[in-house]
Amino acid sequence: MKKSIYAIAFVLGLTSWNLQASVDIQTWTTSKGTKVLFVEAPELPMIDIELKFDAGSARDNRQPGLASFSANMIGTQTAQLTEQAIADGFNDLGAQFGGDVNRDAASFSLRSLTRADLLNPALDLFEQVINQAAFSETIFQRDRQRLIQRLQQAEEQPARVAQRAFWQGLYGDHPYAHPVSGTVESVESLNIKDLEAFKQRYYVAQNAQIAMVGAISRQQAEKLAEQLTAAMPKGEKPAALAQPKPLTQAQNEPKTEVIDFQSAQTQYFTGQIAVERGHPDYYALFLGNHLLGGSGFASLLVEEVREKRGLVYSVYSYFAPMRVAGPWIAGLSTANNQAMQADEVVKQTLQGFMKDFDEQKLADIKSNLIGGWPLRMDSNRKILGYISMIGFYDLPLDYLDAFPRHIEQLSKAEVLAAWQRHINPDQLFTLMVGLPE
Amino acid sequence: MRLRLIVVGLVTLLATSGLKAADQPRLFEAQLDNGLQIVVKQDQRAPVVVHQMWYRVGANYEPQGLTGVSHMLEHMMFKGTETMEPGAFSRRVSQMGGRENAFTSSNFTAYFQIVGKQHLAEVMQMESDRMANLKLTEAQFQPERDVVIQERLWAVEDRPSSKLFEQFKATAYLSSPERNPVIGWMADIKNYQLADLQDWYDRWYAPNNATLVVVGDVDPHEVVELAKQTYGQYPARDIIQPRLQPEIKQQGMRRIELKDATPVPSIILGFHVPSLVSADSADEVYALSVLASVLDGDSGRLTQEMVREQQIASSIGTFYRANGRLGSQFFFSAQPQAGVDIEQLEAELIKQIERIKTEPMSQQALNRVLAQAEAQYVYNQDSVQAQAMSIGMMVSVGLPADTMETWVDNLRQVTPAQLQAVAKKYLHTDNMTVGILRPSGETNRRPTAKPDFGGRSH
Secondary structure, eight states, rough: HHHHHHHHHHHHTOOOOOOOOOOOOOOHHHHHOOOOEEEOOOSSSSEEEEEEEEEGGGGGGTTTHHHHHHHHHHOOOSSHHHHHHHHHOOOOTEEEEEEEEOOOOEEEEEEEEHHHHHHHHHHHHHHHHTTTTTOOOHHHHHHHHHHHHHHHTTTHHHHHHHHHHHHHHTTTTTSSSSOOOOHHHHTTTTTTTHHHHHHHHHSSSGGGEEEEEEOOOHHHHHHHHHHHTTTTTOOOOOOOOOOOOHHHHOOOOOOEEEEOOOSSSEEEEEEOOOTTTOOTHHHHHHHHHHIIISGGGHHHIIIIHHHHHOOOOEEEEOOOOSSSSSSEEEEEEEEEEGGGHHHHHHHHHHHHHHHHOOHHHHHHHHHHHHHHHHGGGSHHHHHHHHHHHHHHHHTTTTTHHHHHHHHOOOOOHHHOOOOOOHOOOEEEEEEEEEEEO | OOOOTOOHHHHHHHHGGGGGGGSSSSSSEEEEEOEEEEEEOOOOOSSEEEEEEEOOOOOGGGOTTTHHHHHHHHHHTSSSSSSSSSTTTHHHHHTTTTTEEEESSSOOOEEEEEEGGHHHHHHHHHHHHHHHHHOHHHHHHHHHHHHHHHHHHIIIIIIIHHHHHHHHHHHHSSSGEEEGGOOHHHHHHHHHHHHHHHHHHHHSSSSSGGGEEEEEOOOOOHHHHHHTTTGGOOOOOOOOOOOOOOOOOOOOEEEEEEEESSSOOOOEEEEEEETTTTOOOOHHHHHHHHHHHHHHHHSHHHIIIIIIIIIOEEEEEEOOOOTTTTEEEEEEEEETTOOOOOOHHHHHHHHHHHHHHHSSHHHHHHHHHHHHHHHHHHHHOHHHHHHHHHHHHTTTTTTTTTTTHHHHHHHHOOOOOHHHHHHHOSSGGGGEEEEEEESSOSSOOTTTTTTOOOOOOO
């Protein structure tokens, strides 16, 4: 049967050639000292811009939720414009304004068409919303109530409870431990002065990065980056984050925590603190994880937990490398009466994988990663995500081109060695939320 | 350039029409002798192709007692054919570096792969194989049913808002199969027999009940050639459509309440309205679509007044899907701010709905919706998958493939008076279903649990 396929391909001239996708990233620094990354993408008359600050929840400093709430206040008012005027302003232009906060960063994004009569006013508004942001007490009070309500709701949602408790258990005293949007108690104790001080400290040019992908020229891009940062205080970079202390130093045995919770399924996470962005072992860890639990139906966890035993709808694992060491996490949810069995299968699969795995499976998963590399860059939005990450974590500009080459060269022994350096199956932190049996 | 392997074709296109290229529909349509419909859209930005196979079958084709069978069958479609081992299709796509999956809705079931364009022929061969040669066995079926049971627990049982929506639909639709949950009722899932799946497969999986959608860096004529050599080898079959089960006329408000361990109540209001498929006049559909956009979002009147000014709602939204095969609902959903009770929120929401009928929307509000829709059309082209989706969703309910290409022009014809007219005609309480999620006063946290993530350790 396969023969006929290749015959068809040959006839139509669809013989496989190497798909060498490459992203040409340009980078420079604005006069205020803001790093810029830019990819020219002339095919569609649109642009994506992201302004990113080292101002994620790791900067909350004993006030969980501070970074997230500060970012949420951006776009609610400026010296001249009300909340409604800002929303109408972007919408009238067909532009999309957004914000996002994670543990490492706060990001603000603008998507606009590049027609001058739309892009110019959209940029003016974007710039104004950030650099002339005014925090109103009324809006602060209202949105704090809304946030508290959402947090209260999250406390009754098993998946949210598990997510929060897992990071807490894994990171202990480190600022990565607390939930990005805070807790009911911590948000209740925030006031608007805290938020203003946070904005003034962190939303500054030296602590900012601009990433852009779209149908504009380098010259336009330079002008645009200057415009976004001209009125921004110069400020300075914050101090480096503390290194998290691996759980393994605190105790020498696997830790399992159960939160009793009335739910149909047990929410399950297991993992460890692993590596930061840019760690030389990341390629080998990533490749190994792709085989273990990072590639859907091609991964061992899906094969063992779902396909062979029907225990779950979804099971996965991933590394989340961050500014300082991020976690490796495996997760699933299953009916309470299967939770202990699922836990056992996950751990056996991990242990088996770390002892040895099939060379053919490694070859297949490499082929998946390398062959699928162009798919990771087939849209402006995806490219924006990558260049923003490259800039923010100071990765080399050829990171995207080099990644598949690194993958190609890795041997099984190297993958196993990297895993053994960073993951110890005897010292996992495991969390279950539900009524596991 | 973003990707260095850009093809000559694109350069020509841009040279002749400038940036307008992005605005030009580039749909190519064909039909094979066996009835398979084909829609191809060229997008040469990356050497990637999305290949989707859409079957005209979904939850609203299902009889009582067999709800969710389309979705269960979708799962089984990965379990091998006469010549391919279970999971082999997925493994092969993975080796290619591709991504693949499937999804089921009320109106359709669809399968897709996103792969480097040199792999198109092979995925078409494999997809056509499982259109005709699926091998259904007990050994594969039993564990996969367990997977679907877990999927339902995950997607519905532990999520009160999903449960509310499921029960809301079953209340808004009494006689129409539109009431069926896509994943199926739990009892139905547990009662499926292998023969049910075989029957469902035999009944619906045929080239004349399917649409092939391909978007990417491809030549449409080559795609048709490949389709002839793959899908073309299977004959058309008689497709017996389900008997018509129209929704009975609603004559008065319907209400449902769900009590659950949630600290915050929420409400859904829904009104029976036409879709592009069921409408006598498409103008009403465009008006409803504009109305939903005018009301929804951070510029919308509902957020402006109920969230910002009156501070009654903590969130509020409007939703209308224009492509339901069996009509549609015009939805409002909201949560009250702390201290506001749900009855008050409902009353205020109904006042807002009455206002739509008496106070015309400004032309500026309409222009805003048009500006967003026009921009969205361009943004949508950033993703090959999104482009293919917007074609497949229309064709699978019998609408023209280019429905989205002319969408904005159709919205542009809508006037403020038409918005009032559709609101008067459809958004009245005799045509309304209300769903309320009410806190039961209980908590999911058992008394032993400590609020500071304590729990017990062992």
